[in-house]
Amino acid sequence: MESPFIEVVGLFKSYQRDSLEIPVLRNITLNISQGDFLAFMGPSGSGKTTLLNLIAGIDKPTSGKIFIAGMDITELSETELAVWRSQNVGFIFQFYNLIPVLTALENVELPLILTPLSKKQRRSHAETALHVVGLAERMHHFPRQLSGGQEQRVAIARAIATDPAILVADEPTGDLDKTSAEEVLELMDRLNRELNKTILMVTHDPRAAERARFIRNLEKGELA
Template structure:
């Protein structure tokens, strides 16, 4: 059905046990995101922003409630099924680029494909396509130490999109960059959303970064308190 959301959280709770008590990050959280949206999530430290991304990426599991992404209930998946689902459906982009320093840009981008059945030639083609999308095909043989912070983050974005996932989850992707370079990275995310139809959820503390999204959700004390439409 065309109107079915890509992401749907229904009555999701997440608690951690501390001593003899349970600390709730979320309690009955609901969220619906349509395919092709670009949403910035803001909120104070400790409000659960990164926990939310981890739940949506299948890295963490809810204490209760349902998480449906692209029509699949990921909260019910086994660990092996979740790993396969994550490899094809989700790309992660972090504040710190998490590149392997001893590998070239191309080899870093290729890493997610090593878990697939693609041939070496097809992996190479996909890697070069991803690097071209982020404007770094000419740096394929360079190591991270030979690149600027912005270039390293673009390599990380290429790695996130190399398996052509529907969903990109970005945790403070410009938090370690100066304003000009951050703008370049955010423009790249906008391009991926606009031209390639990627659905993007971006956690950020920066109001200027959030303006690049189509809408902004504010998370506070485990609940969304308001939504702003930026475009």
């Protein structure tokens, strides 16, 4: 049997508030295959975003293991994790998180700075990514000159610019109107189907979750 692309084993995460330990995730075990599109749903405070952050390598678990393509990322140092993220994970945030002083093209080019690509190659990759999200004609616009939906599409272009295997999306449609949300979800669906990206999405929106192939619910830090 083929081993899963993402394997979460006995994951616990708790936060310390003064002397109080607040458990957020309890004994999460989960397997995700390459090319899956998985949506995490659940009420606020159920631990969806924490689980996503742990799999994306921007947070560390209290205990448990996370294997991605066979590598235990919980054993990596901060520096190693940073390098790993730059090569394997693309981030899509609810509020886009574009750098306001950079144009769409420059924002997409940003993660490519961390690659050994030449300046010309970086620009070419960034243009291609913007072309994929349908914003080639807005590449020289600053974020403030774009609509919310366009900003999120630029953020998606930034997420795919380095061609990562995993895309993590935290409420990607949470700040968008219905039409823009549909466009973004359609785009993510295409990235999953056509480019075989493994997508992990946290959402409150049932319509967004419908786009995923699988939905996992979390409640009080446990998978339902």
